[in-house]
Amino acid sequence: MAERLLIRALRGGKRTKIVTLIGKKIKKMPSTLEKLSGLKTLYLQNNLIPKVCPEIRALTQFQKLKLREFYCEGNPLLRKQPIYAVEKEEIWSLQEIASRLIMNQLAEKDSLLMQAVACYPQIRNLISRRKECAICGKYFLTMWLECVQFVPPSKSWNISRNIEVMPLQILICSYKCFSQRGSDLFGITDV
Numbered sequence: 001m002a003e004r005l006l007i008r009a010l011r012g013g014k015r016t017k018i019v020t021l022i023g024k025k026i027k028k029m030p031s032t033l034e035k036l037s038g039l040k041t042l043y044l045q046n047n048l049i050p051k052v053c054p055e056i057r058a059l060t061q062f063q064k065l066k067l068r069e070f071y072c073e074g075n076p077l078l079r080k081q082p083i084y085a086v087e088k089e090e091i092w093s094l095q096e097i098a099s100r101l102i103m104n105q106l107a108e109k110d111s112l113l114m115q116a117v118a119c120y121p122q123i124r125n126l127i128s129r130r131k132e133c134a135i136c137g138k139y140f141l142t143m144w145l146e147c148v149q150f151v152p153p154s155k156s157w158n159i160s161r162n163i164e165v166m167p168l169q170i171l172i173c174s175y176k177c178f179s180q181r182g183s184d185l186f187g188i189t190d191v
C-alpha cells in the first residue's frame, strides 16, 4: 500500500507537492522522496521509523527539497530513556573566564568597564554572542551544558494538535547550575 502511494508520488515527479504516508507501518524514511524536487509537504506520522541517524542524514537531503511542512510525530524516533552520565568538568579557557567576568559586570552596569568596552568593537562583537544560563541567569560565551526540557506546546504555536510534548533546548553555564536543575531537565550527552 505504501509502495503504491510512493510509486504514484514518484510518477508525479516535480509536480508532486504533497506526500501522505500516515500509519503505513513504514520502518525506514523513504529516501526516494529526494527525487521529488517540488515536494512541499510530507506526512509520515504514526509509522515505525526508529533510527535517528539515517533519518537525520535523509532530512539533510530533504533540505534541498525546500520542504515547508514535515510531520513525523508518532514514530519511535526519540527514546525517552535517560541514563546516568559521568560529569566531565571542562576547564574554561582564559577567554571564557574573562568574557564571563566582563559580561556579568556589564550586566551590573559597571561604568568603568562600560567605557572601556565602548572603545573595543571586537570585544563588543564577541560578547554580543553571549548566551544566558537558564538556571542562574548569568552570561557565558562558548562553553555550556546543553540540556533538553519536554514541554506541552503553547496554543499559539502552529503545530499538529496531536503533539503532546515538544523538546526545548536549554543551555546551562556550569555543572554547579546543572546540579540545581529541576527533575524535568535532562543533559544531552554522547553515548
Ligand SMILES: [Zn+2]
Binding pocket: 133, 134, 135, 136, 137, 138, 172, 173, 174, 177
Ligand atoms: Zn548558571
